Amino acid sequence: MTLKKKLEDIVVPSILVAGCELVGIEVVRGRRIIIRIYVDKKHGGVTINDCAVISRKVGCLLDSEDIFPVSYNLEVSSPGFDRPLFSYAHFVQFIGFEVNLVLHFMLYGRRRWRGIIKRATEDGSIILTVDNKEVHFMIDDIQKANLVAHS
Structure with missing residues (x-):
């Protein structure tokens, strides 16, 4: 355990x-x-x-x-405005919201990503829209994720 x-x-x-x-x-x-x-x-x-x-x-x-x-x-x-996302269900709940991700390893030369959650697929991948492009992340590869607080 x-x-x-x-x-x-x-x-x-x-x-x-x-x-x-x-x-x-x-x-x-x-x-x-x-x-x-x-x-x-x-x-x-x-x-x-x-x-x-x-x-x-x-x-x-x-x-x-x-x-x-x-x-x-x-x-x-409380999770606050920059709510951390811990599970697949959290990503589904916040589709359409902006999020900051930190990965366990580099992907396309970077570990830190910021984008809009477009979709969460049943195979455990999270799709973000980053600079008008779709980028796929496996949920197990995400070290930390937080919603972006907007004022």
């Missing part, structure tokens, strides 16, 4: 009890481990109180499961 899957299994019940849904989890390893949990709520959006309640519950669960032998920082927040 992957670390993200194990974390999801631990945190999802607490998120659901708070009336929210899990958007995704990021684990950033550096001097200190950072666990970022993004949650959303269908009606009315996530409040600071929602995040605080989830953070307390999840923090206790993670400590009791002893997943990380070293100290870590836990961050619980």
